[in-house]
Amino acid sequence: MDRLMAIAYAREAANLKLLSLSSEEVEGLLVEGNLTIGVVGLGRIGLPSAAAFAHAGLQVVASDINPEVVDSVNAGKSRFVDEPGLNEMLANVVARGKLVATTSNASVANQSDLIIICVPTPIDQAKSPDYSYIVSAAKEVGASLRSGSIVVVESTVGPGTVEGLVKDVLEAASGLRAGIDFGLAACPERSDPGSIMMNLGAVPRIIGGDSERTTEIVAAIYESSFGVKVVRVSNPKTANAVKLTENLFRDVNIALANEFAILFEKLGIDSLETINACASKYNFVPHYPGGGVGGPCLPSNSYYLITEGMKAGNIPYIVRLAREINDRMPEHVVELVGEAMNEVGKTIRGSKIAILGVAYKPNIKDTQQTPVARVCEKLVQMGGILQVYDPMFAGEKALGFDVKGSMQEAVADADCVVIGTAHKEFKDLDLKALATIVSGPAALVDSRNVVEPFAAAEAGFSYRGVGRPSWPQKSEPVAQEHRIASSLPGLE
Amino acid sequence: MDRLMAIAYAREAANLKLLSLSSEEVEGLLVEGNLTIGVVGLGRIGLPSAAAFAHAGLQVVASDINPEVVDSVNAGKSRFVDEPGLNEMLANVVARGKLVATTSNASVANQSDLIIICVPTPIDQAKSPDYSYIVSAAKEVGASLRSGSIVVVESTVGPGTVEGLVKDVLEAASGLRAGIDFGLAACPERSDPGSIMMNLGAVPRIIGGDSERTTEIVAAIYESSFGVKVVRVSNPKTANAVKLTENLFRDVNIALANEFAILFEKLGIDSLETINACASKYNFVPHYPGGGVGGPCLPSNSYYLITEGMKAGNIPYIVRLAREINDRMPEHVVELVGEAMNEVGKTIRGSKIAILGVAYKPNIKDTQQTPVARVCEKLVQMGGILQVYDPMFAGEKALGFDVKGSMQEAVADADCVVIGTAHKEFKDLDLKALATIVSGPAALVDSRNVVEPFAAAEAGFSYRGVGRPSWPQKSEPVAQEHRIASSLPGLE
Numbered sequence: 001m002d003r004l005m006a007i008a009y010a011r012e013a014a015n016l017k018l019l020s021l022s023s024e025e026v027e028g029l030l031v032e033g034n035l036t037i038g039v040v041g042l043g044r045i046g047l048p049s050a051a052a053f054a055h056a057g058l059q060v061v062a063s064d065i066n067p068e069v070v071d072s073v074n075a076g077k078s079r080f081v082d083e084p085g086l087n088e089m090l091a092n093v094v095a096r097g098k099l100v101a102t103t104s105n106a107s108v109a110n111q112s113d114l115i116i117i118c119v120p121t122p123i124d125q126a127k128s129p130d131y132s133y134i135v136s137a138a139k140e141v142g143a144s145l146r147s148g149s150i151v152v153v154e155s156t157v158g159p160g161t162v163e164g165l166v167k168d169v170l171e172a173a174s175g176l177r178a179g180i181d182f183g184l185a186a187c188p189e190r191s192d193p194g195s196i197m198m199n200l201g202a203v204p205r206i207i208g209g210d211s212e213r214t215t216e217i218v219a220a221i222y223e224s225s226f227g228v229k230v231v232r233v234s235n236p237k238t239a240n241a242v243k244l245t246e247n248l249f250r251d252v253n254i255a256l257a258n259e260f261a262i263l264f265e266k267l268g269i270d271s272l273e274t275i276n277a278c279a280s281k282y283n284f285v286p287h288y289p290g291g292g293v294g295g296p297c298l299p300s301n302s303y304y305l306i307t308e309g310m311k312a313g314n315i316p317y318i319v320r321l322a323r324e325i326n327d328r329m330p331e332h333v334v335e336l337v338g339e340a341m342n343e344v345g346k347t348i349r350g351s352k353i354a355i356l357g358v359a360y361k362p363n364i365k366d367t368q369q370t371p372v373a374r375v376c377e378k379l380v381q382m383g384g385i386l387q388v389y390d391p392m393f394a395g396e397k398a399l400g401f402d403v404k405g406s407m408q409e410a411v412a413d414a415d416c417v418v419i420g421t422a423h424k425e426f427k428d429l430d431l432k433a434l435a436t437i438v439s440g441p442a443a444l445v446d447s448r449n450v451v452e453p454f455a456a457a458e459a460g461f462s463y464r465g466v467g468r469p470s471w472p473q474k475s476e477p478v479a480q481e482h483r484i485a486s487s488l489p490g491l492e
Numbered sequence: 493m494d495r496l497m498a499i500a501y502a503r504e505a506a507n508l509k510l511l512s513l514s515s516e517e518v519e520g521l522l523v524e525g526n527l528t529i530g531v532v533g534l535g536r537i538g539l540p541s542a543a544a545f546a547h548a549g550l551q552v553v554a555s556d557i558n559p560e561v562v563d564s565v566n567a568g569k570s571r572f573v574d575e576p577g578l579n580e581m582l583a584n585v586v587a588r589g590k591l592v593a594t595t596s597n598a599s600v601a602n603q604s605d606l607i608i609i610c611v612p613t614p615i616d617q618a619k620s621p622d623y624s625y626i627v628s629a630a631k632e633v634g635a636s637l638r639s640g641s642i643v644v645v646e647s648t649v650g651p652g653t654v655e656g657l658v659k660d661v662l663e664a665a666s667g668l669r670a671g672i673d674f675g676l677a678a679c680p681e682r683s684d685p686g687s688i689m690m691n692l693g694a695v696p697r698i699i700g701g702d703s704e705r706t707t708e709i710v711a712a713i714y715e716s717s718f719g720v721k722v723v724r725v726s727n728p729k730t731a732n733a734v735k736l737t738e739n740l741f742r743d744v745n746i747a748l749a750n751e752f753a754i755l756f757e758k759l760g761i762d763s764l765e766t767i768n769a770c771a772s773k774y775n776f777v778p779h780y781p782g783g784g785v786g787g788p789c790l791p792s793n794s795y796y797l798i799t800e801g802m803k804a805g806n807i808p809y810i811v812r813l814a815r816e817i818n819d820r821m822p823e824h825v826v827e828l829v830g831e832a833m834n835e836v837g838k839t840i841r842g843s844k845i846a847i848l849g850v851a852y853k854p855n856i857k858d859t860q861q862t863p864v865a866r867v868c869e870k871l872v873q874m875g876g877i878l879q880v881y882d883p884m885f886a887g888e889k890a891l892g893f894d895v896k897g898s899m900q901e902a903v904a905d906a907d908c909v910v911i912g913t914a915h916k917e918f919k920d921l922d923l924k925a926l927a928t929i930v931s932g933p934a935a936l937v938d939s940r941n942v943v944e945p946f947a948a949a950e951a952g953f954s955y956r957g958v959g960r961p962s963w964p965q966k967s968e969p970v971a972q973e974h975r976i977a978s979s980l981p982g983l984e
Contacts, residue, residue, distance in 0.1 A: 159759055190773060204772040231769045234762065238769070241761045245752060246770040249777075252748055252810070253741070259808050260737060263797075266804040267651055269733045270726065277723045277730070278738040280696040281682060285741075285777045305755075312758040316751050318744070318817070321810055 017148025018113040018217060019183045026217055030224040033057035037221075038112025040105055040137045042069050044296070044366075045154060045189040046118030047078060048086055048196045054093035056225035062101050063108045073101040082364040082392065085197035105140035109149075114221055115141055116152045117166075118189070123300045129158060129307055131165060138166050142173025150183035150209075152218055153236070156243055156297065158304035162186045162236035163210065183214035186236035187222065188243035193295065194364040204229040208239035240304075247301040248319050253287040254298075255322035258329055261289030261467025271467030272449055289467040291420065291447030292329035292371025294360025299326070299369045329466070330374035333447045336464035337379065337416055340443035343462040346415050349383030352439065354414035356407065357421025357448070358390045358398050365392035372420035373399050375447070379418075387414060391425045413439045417461070422448040431459035509640025510605040510709060511675045518709055522716040525549035529713075530604025532597055532629045534561050536788070536858075537646060537681045538610030539570060540578055540688045546585035548717035554593050555600045565593040574856040574884065577689040597632035601641075606713055607633055608644045609658075610681070615792045621650060621799055623657060630658050634665025642675035642701075644710055645728070648735055648789065650796035654678045654728035655702065675706035678728035679714065680735035685787065686856040696721040700731035732796075739793040740811050745779035746790075747814035750821055753781030753959025763959030764941055781959040783912065783939030784821035784863025786852025791815070791861045821958070822866035825939045828956035829871065829908055832935035835954040838907045841875030844931065846906035848899060849913025849940070850882045850890050857884035864912035865891050867939070871910075879906060883917045905931045909953070914940035923951035 018026070018035070029035045039050040039062035046062065050073075054060040064070050072079060076094035078087040093099040102108065109115055119133040134155055141151065151170060153162050162185075167178045178184045187207045191199035205222050207230055209215035219230040233239050261271045271289055278284045293299055302319045309316045338348060360370035367373065376386055376399055388401040389410035396403055404410040407425070411417055411434050419426055427450055435442070444451070444461035449468065456463040457471035464470055510518070510527070521527045531542040531554035538554065542565075546552040556562050564571060568586035570579045585591040594600065601607055611625040626647055633643065643662060645654050654677075659670045670676045679699045683691040697714050699722055701707035711722040725731050753763045763781055770776045785791055794811045801808045830840060852862035859865065868878055868891055880893040881902035888895055896902040899917070903909055903926050911918055919942050927934070936943070936953035941960065948955040949963035956962055 159761055203774070206769050206772070229772070231772050233765060233769050237759065238761050238766055241752075241756060241759070241766045242769040245766055246773050246776045249745070249748065249770070250775065252744070256741065256744055256810050259810050260733075263801050263804060263806045263808060264733065266806055267729065267733070267800065269651055269730050273725060274730055274733045274737055277698050277725055277734040278741070280698070280721070280723050281738050282695070283742065283777075284738045285775075308759065309755050312755060314755045314758055316755055318748050318751050318810060318813055321813060325810065 016113055018150055019148050019214065021217070023216060023220065026220050027224075030058075030221065033059070035059070035114065035221070036061060036112045038062070038108035038115035038141075040108055040115065040117045040141060041119035041133075041155075042073055042101065043118065043120060044080055044083075044193055044196065045191065046116075047073065047080065047090070048083060048191075048200065049116065049118060049154070049189075050099055051078075051086060051090045051093055052197070052200050053225050054098035055089050058098070058225060060093070060099045061108050061111050062099065063103060063105050064101065065103065067103055070101045070103050073099070082194050082366070083196050089197070105137060106144040109141040109144035110146065112149065114150050114152060114218070115145075116154055116187075117141070118154045120296070121155045121157055121300075121304075122296075123303045127303045127306075129300075129304050131157065131161065134166065135169055138169040139173045142170040142176075145170065145174040145176060145182055147176055147181045150185065150214055150218060152185045152187050154187055154189045156188055156301060156304065157186075157240055158308040159237035159241040159244070160308060161304075162240065167210075179210045179214075183209060183211065183217065184236065185209035185214050185218045186239040187218060188239055190243065190246075193366060194361070201226050201228050204231050206231050206233055206239045206242045208233040208236045210236065244301055244305045247297055248305060248322075250287070251293060251298045251302055251326065252318055252322040253285070254290070254293055255325040257287045257289040257467070258325050262332060264467055265469070268469045270453075270469055288449065290329065290449065291333040291375065291466060293326040294368065294370040294372075295366070296368050299323070329447075330371045331378065332466065333371075333375050333418070333445065334378045334382070336445045336447075336466070337418060337443065339470070340445050340462045340464040341416050344415075344441040344443055346443070347383075348379060351384060351415035352413055353379055353384045353386055354410040354417045354438075355386055355388045356390075356410065356417060356419045356426055357423050358388060358401075358403075359392055359421045359423070362422045363392075363424055367398055370399070370421075375418065375420060376401070387411075390421065391423055408437060412437050414442060415439050416443040416445065419444075419446045419448050419450055422450050426450050431455055431461065435459040435461065508605055510642055511640045511706065513709070515708060515712065518712050519716075522550075522713065525551070527551070527606065527713070528553060528604045530554070530600035530607040532600055532607065532609045532633060533611035533625075533647075534565055534593065535610065535612060536572055536575075536685055536688065537683065538608075539565065539572065539582070540575060540683070540692065541608065541610060541646070541681075542591055543570075543578060543582045543585055544689070544692050545717050546590035547581050550590070550717060552585070552591045553600050553603050554591065555595060555597050556593065557595065559595055562593040562595050565591070572857075574686050574858070575688050581689070597629055598636040601633040601636035602638065604641065606642050606644060606710070607637075608646055608679075609633070610646045612788070613647045613649055613792075613796075614788075615795045619795045619798075621792075621796050623649065623653065626658065627661055630661040631665045634662040637662065637666040637668060637674055639668055639673045642677065642706055642710060644677045644679050646679055646681045648680055648793060648796065649678075649732055650800040651729035651733040651736070652800060653796075654732065659702075671702045671706075675701060675703070675709065676728065677701035677706050677710045678731040679710060680731055682735065682738075685858060686853070693718045693720050696723050698723050698725055698731045698734045700725040700728045702728065736793055736797045739789055740797060740814075742779070743785060743790045743794055743818065744810055744814040745777075746782070746785055747817040749779045749781040749959070750817055754824060756959055757961070760961045762945075762961055780941065782821065782941065783825040783867065783958060785818040786860065786862040786864075787858070788860050791818070821939075822863045823870065824958065825863075825867050825910070825937065826870045826874070828937045828939075828958070829910060829935065831962070832937050832954045832956040833908050836907075836933040836935055838935070839875075840871060843876060843907035844905055845871055845876045845878055846902040846909045846930075847878055847880045848882075848902065848909060848911045848918055849915050850880060850893075850895075851884055851913045851915070854914045855884075855916055859890055862891070862913075864939075867910065867912060868893070879903070882913065883915055900929060904929050906934060907931050908935040908937065911936075911938045911940050911942055914942050918942050923947055923953070927951040927953065
């Protein structure tokens with residue numbers, strides 16, 4: 001704590017009021033590295049951001065409620081092994097004293113000129129946004145907020161939450177007035193887990209403050225620290241609307257691909273062939289079907305907007321429907337497992353089922369809201385014996401399972417192989433080799449479309465894939481309605 | 493008919509069986525221009541295609557049920573004044589005898605090696621696909637089909653309709669077997685009205701035949717004639733699925749933008765600012781809100797897939813919901829008209845309302861399924877006195893209205909100006925000049941977001957735009973729920 005104290009005294013002596021500085025003065029402080037950035041929340045967004053600000057030469061004080069996290073950060077160690085570049089950068093900035101972690105939000109607020117809130121904003125069981133972490137953070141930050149500081153919310157929240165709830169809590173706790181005594185801005189994180197260090201400099205930031213002055217100062221700090229392009233918007237709610245609009249665009253388009261996929265399976269049309277052909281048109285952007293949508297963002301983000309919409313009397317129906325469609329995809333995967341196994345005369349009950357991949361997306365060690373969890377749960381309920389493998393969790397625990405040390409261990413003697421995540425290890429599967437170790441005849445269900453249907457069939461598997469015709473192919477009768485042409489208008 | 497007869501005799505003498513030719517032989521015929529292309533249906537797709545095949549050096553025989561259309565084509569005249577390049581090309585190929593039109597589908601079928609069906613496939617009042625034109629065309633083509641010919645369907649139909657309904661009708665009428673005696677393929681048109689001549693060579697074609705042979709021959713003919721890239725797909729149903737997937741992608745994303753727009757209006761967020769900021773993210777593609785979706789494709793295409801989905805027991809819900817949202821946008825425009833006029837103390841009843849633009853999209857002379865029709869209809873029902881202007885229809889009739897000769901005539905003395913179409917003439921409106929000729933204080937409702945809100949307000953209009961905050965701006969109270977922070981968790 002000695003170092004923390006020293007910084008605190010220095011700050012107080014300087015009596016820096018960031019909000020009242022001119023652009024030139026801010027530039028000057030940035031060049032000298034004479035600004036303190038506070039980061040509240042050392043999760044997948046907060047930790048890389050804290051490290052990157054420190055790497056840019058600024059002093060960083062960061063907090064987390066979990067003392068173990070604080071200790072590991074102060075030891076220069078990142079727990080996000082799937083974020084290339086983070087560990088090295090963290091070790092370096094901690095060793096140089098540029099980044100100090102603490103469990104005290106008060107100490108962050110008191111020492112920092114710019115305080116960035118990066119706490120989680122999950123949804124609760126009833127799918128309502130749970131803003132308790134952000135309220136609690138804002139309250140503690142507010143209680144120690146110095147006049148002249150700026151608070152930035154990076155956490156994803158519904159539009160209106162920053163200038164509403166967060167502002168109210170900060171004002172009540174600090175006795176200061178937003179826009180006058182302190183600045184408040186939204187700068188929603190826009191990074192993609194697994195690529196965060198790269199994204200920090202590459203994906204433009206959206207910044208909307210409570211005044212042009214606030215926006216300008218925050219923009220200057222992000223631009224200078226990360227070398228990133230900044231898009232300035234009118235106010236915090238617009239910045240939050242941008243974050244939700246872009247994520248809901250993805251969620252809805254994946255749901256549309258899933259909706260088409262299930263229909264195309266029935267019509268004997270290959271969704272992947274269709275989507276890739278569509279991509280030849282200038283105004284089409286491919287989204288692919290799969291076994292569901294996971295992670296900290298997409299499954300939750302819709303509900304922030306739905307909640308604001310319901311308050312305003314306008315439910316965004318497409319967004320809501322998209323969520324339901326994506327949430328049901330794991331059940332569809334289980335249905336495909338049942339069909340494929342049935343074809344080789346096996347039931348789920350009593351059969352060994354290899355699950356390849358549990359992470360919510362390729363090449364990261366993260367099972368947050370992974371749809372594979374629901375696939376596993378249902379298969380276990382139906383009496384399946386699961387043999388789980390995921391290269392990111394080899395030999396560890398994941399989703400409550402003991403993850404096998406190798407793919408071969410999981411696939412050995414299996415009656416069905418289910419691909420749950422498109423990890424790179426599963427991209428060039430030697431299906432013929434796998435076929436020799438399963439308990440043949442076996443089924444293969446690909447929820448991520450990483451194997452070619454005919455190749456799976458050729459290797460001897462009974463194949464099903466989301467949105468793809470089954471293999472071996474059956475003759476596909478054209479729908480009955482099409483064959484009664486003689487009763488149609490214009491034909492005698 | 494003498495020229496037609498001469499071609500017919502020559503064909504018969506040659507006894508060309510396109511389907512049984514090798515790729516080299518097809519190449520040879522293409523180089524020599526020694527192939528006859530039949531085009532059934534001389535509408536916005538058929539006429540440009542017929543002209544382009546003739547321009548490429550092939551002989552073209554084309555039919556339409558409307559004798560006036562046939563006469564005008566034989567006179568070298570295009571009725572599509574909004575398709576740059578078409579009229580010149582048509583005049584040239586007709587003058588050179590490369591394109592001959594007839595009212596007889598039999599004559600097209602009898603003389604052609606490749607017969608392309610380009611008839612309309614509208615939806616009926618109950619939103620079911622109306623395949624009566626295509627059935628009737630297939631019946632007449634079938635009755636005169638020569639063995640060895642290939643039939644291509646460019647009309648948009650549900651997946652399965654070509655290898656189902658169309659095949660059945662052709663086989664029944666011809667006594668020939670598809671895939672053996674004649675070839676059948678889908679090559680759905682992919683052009684954008686207003687840019688068709690340019691699109692023919694630039695937008696890749698999707699071709700799926702009843703055999704690889706059919707696909708190859710049809711692909712060779714399109715590639716050679718238009719210099720266009722061809723994407724070969726497994727079968728006709730996949731080609732039709734591609735066409736629907738890409739158009740429904742647009743329809744759904746516009747609906748999503750509209751859904752957000754209506755909510756963002758209530759939250760005081762500018763949709764355009766939001767969307768343009770989203771566009772800074774690498775995986776976002778902007779779609780803009782507006783007063784509805786029109787034209788021959790988007791408002792209908794969903795129903796082909798919904799119909800096939802219902803037959804297969806799988807309603808594509810998002811697609812259906814999107815249609816309903818887009819169909820309701822004209823009512824929202826009328827609502828904005830009511831609000832904006834109310835603000836200047838005027839009612840729709842008894843007021844003069846200038847409608848600027850009736851075409852379903854910018855810079856084309858086409859009102860097919862234009863959403864502006866419903867805006868006009870409702871305003872008239874509510875007692876509004878409409879003064880309609882559209883540069884493409886100046887001095888003519890459109891939607892039953894006498895279109896004014898100039899924008900000034902329509903705007904003169906108006907109590908409200910409604911922008912219905914984003915024609916280029918409306919992009920740089922001199923709002924201050926317009927303000928001097930309206931019956932001020934007047935309202936301005938922009939359903940296509942071509943004017944800047946503050947500029948409209950500055951010129952003295954009471955402004956409303958789809959998805960944009962109203963101007964002059966009112967103080968926007970933050971939602972009540974946000975202000976009761978003190979009752980929220982974590983705050984005493």
